[in-house]
Structures are given as structure tokens and as C-alpha cells.
Amino acid sequence: MAEVVHMIDSEVFLAFSTYATIVVLKMMLMSLMTSYFRLTKQVFSNLEDTSLVKTTEDRKKLVRVDSDVERVRRCHLNDLENIVPFVVIGLLYALTGPDLSTALLHFRVFVGSRFIHTVAYVMALPQPTRGLAFGVGLFTTFSMAYRVLTTALFL
Numbered sequence: 001m002a003e004v005v006h007m008i009d010s011e012v013f014l015a016f017s018t019y020a021t022i023v024v025l026k027m028m029l030m031s032l033m034t035s036y037f038r039l040t041k042q043v044f045s046n047l048e049d050t051s052l053v054k055t056t057e058d059r060k061k062l063v064r065v066d067s068d069v070e071r072v073r074r075c076h077l078n079d080l081e082n083i084v085p086f087v088v089i090g091l092l093y094a095l096t097g098p099d100l101s102t103a104l105l106h107f108r109v110f111v112g113s114r115f116i117h118t119v120a121y122v123m124a125l126p127q128p129t130r131g132l133a134f135g136v137g138l139f140t141t142f143s144m145a146y147r148v149l150t151t152a153l154f155l
Helices: 002-008 011-041 056-062 067-095 100-122 129-152
Strands: none
Touching: 011 067, 011 100, 067 100, 067 129, 100 129
């Protein structure tokens, strides 16, 4: 039990907590960004979301698909698909007791890749910007997973 307490008090765990919080907050802000785009473009996904509009016919016109709203929504979905595994694997990685500089490199590269990915996605930057940012983040998570598996399973 003392080992677990020591690992949680370590600089690596504190660094992980910081960077995990940053990307989770970024992911949460993406839902606000989606809402902002929906409201400013008057595009809604459900009829009940248009309750402030008086006539049913006008309400039905607001339930449609907009490419800008979908772009932000897909970016948010991509965050969900990548940040959740980073948080889980990153926590396990931090508990394996890696060197602080190596852990910081993993955490910083992942966070940077997610911010670059978001800017590339929302601003529709040309490929391979978004693809490279995605790949770098994915590789970073796989690298941490490899450390967890080799430490835990003695692979």
C-alpha cells in the first residue's frame, strides 16, 4: 500500500494529472463549441431543441445538417475516441514508475498533438496536418501502453 501512495505522490503522477486535466477540459470545451456553432448557424439535431420557434413548419426547417457544425461535432467525437484511452493508459503508465523526462515527453507530445488536431480539423487545414497530428497522438498512447504491458506482464 505504501508503494501506491508513493506512486501517487510522485512527480510523474502529478504531471499526468496536469496534462490529463488539460485534454479533458479541451474535450469538454468542444461540446460548448458545438453548441455555439449550432446556435449561431441555427442548426439543430432534434425537433425539441427548437422549442423557442413558434410554428412547427419553421421548427422543422431548423432541424438539418450543417457542414461546419458537423466538422466541430466530428472533432469532438475524435477527442472522445482518443482522450479517454490516453487518460486510462496514461494513468497506468504513470503507475509503472517511468522516468520523469520520458513521461513528460509522452504527456506533452500527446497534448500538443490533440491541440494541433483540433485546429487542423476546425479550420479545415489541408492534409496531412490533421492525419499527422492524429497519428502522433495515437503512437504516443501506444508507446505508453507498451510500457504498461512490458512492466506488468514482463513481456
